[in-house]
Amino acid sequence: MKLELISFKLCPFVQRAVIALKKQGIDYDITFINLMDPPEWFEELSPTGQVPVLKVDDEVIFESNVIVEFLNEISGEKLHPNDPVLRAKNRSWMSYSSSMFDHLFSLITGDKETFVSAKGALTQKLAKLEKIKSDHDYFNGDQFMMIDAAIAPFFMRVSWINEFTDNILSLEDFPKIQKWSRTLLSDKDVMESVEEGLDDVYYSNIEARGAHLSTLLVD
Ligand SMILES: N[C@@H](CCC(=O)N[C@@H](CS)C(=O)NCC(=O)O)C(=O)O
Structure with missing residues (x-):
């Protein structure tokens, strides 16, 4: 599974995903965009026009909390309580x-x-x-x-x-x-x-x- 995180450096929501990726030791690529002048490909890729977007092979996942939940599911680490x-x-x-x-x-x-x-x-x-x-x-x-x-x-x-x-x-x-x-x-x-x-x-x-x-x- 190839992961690519689309990021804007100042974005706190992207940072959530980066922390989750690091905590779970998951390999990923990161691509930075300028949100003030987003590239055309990003406007097509991101349903909300927002970052973070996580590309998983050819699929697109958006919304930071959904992304971190997904990362938790695919990793061996379990960063949620069991109860x-x-x-x-x-x-x-x-x-x-x-x-x-x-x-x-x-x-x-x-x-x-x-x-x-x-x-x-x-x-x-x-x-x-x-x-x-x-x-x-x-x-x-x-x-x-x-x-x-x-x-x-x-x-x-x-x-x-x-x-x-x-x-x-x-x-x-x-x-x-x-x-x-x-x-x-x-x-x-x-x-x-x-x-x-x-x-x-x-x-x-x-x-x-x-x-x-x-x-x-x-x-
Ligand atoms: N609810 C979203 C919020 C993401 C968000 O607000 N991203 C900002 C950057 S920090 C953005 O992309 N803004 C551009 C826009 O709203 O057009 C999440 O949790 O992922």
């Missing part, structure tokens, strides 16, 4: 984490009003997550699972934004989430799931958008 209820709950929180990326996007691209509302929405989501999060290092226990792959790109961007600003998305009020974030961001596969220097590209991207967040950047 069906726990497994379903993990999937629920994976889906929940996707909505946090939407708020993050609004926070990066919006005017002041949008920024304030996105930050409020994110704070609420984090508070709910803090309530259900176990005391363990990872979501379920002491082992990295799919839910951890689903949220790690979010924590990476939050840590970058905190670094670039006066800690505007501080996780101090959410100690369990903060610990979880630290664990995931020190994971080798997570660290190697993006190219070196992507934080600088992210900074430039925020700056170039000229949205409210760009006024909060510190050097």
Whole structure:
């Protein structure tokens, strides 16, 4: 089975798939496109016009959480809990984490009003997550699972934004989430799931958008 991941370097949803591929030691090729000027072949390939897309021989799989589920199924590793209820709950929180990326996007691209509302929405989501999060290092226990792959790109961007600003998305009020974030961001596969220097590209991207967040950047 030949796997080819179609990627855009800054995309957190692609990063989920890269983490899952690395965690499961699956061989794959990666093709980068520029989403601002996508090639014609991509528009034909991707049903939604979005990345990630995983080509499996001549078949196309899209939606990051579906891709990571597929990778889990074809690999010998089992990165979901065995218990069906726990497994379903993990999937629920994976889906929940996707909505946090939407708020993050609004926070990066919006005017002041949008920024304030996105930050409020994110704070609420984090508070709910803090309530259900176990005391363990990872979501379920002491082992990295799919839910951890689903949220790690979010924590990476939050840590970058905190670094670039006066800690505007501080996780101090959410100690369990903060610990979880630290664990995931020190994971080798997570660290190697993006190219070196992507934080600088992210900074430039925020700056170039000229949205409210760009006024909060510190050097
Ligand atoms: N729900 C999708 C979201 C993917 C997504 O939003 N990808 C962005 C890049 S990070 C994209 O391709 N945007 C281009 C577009 O929407 O036209 C997933 O989880 O795969």
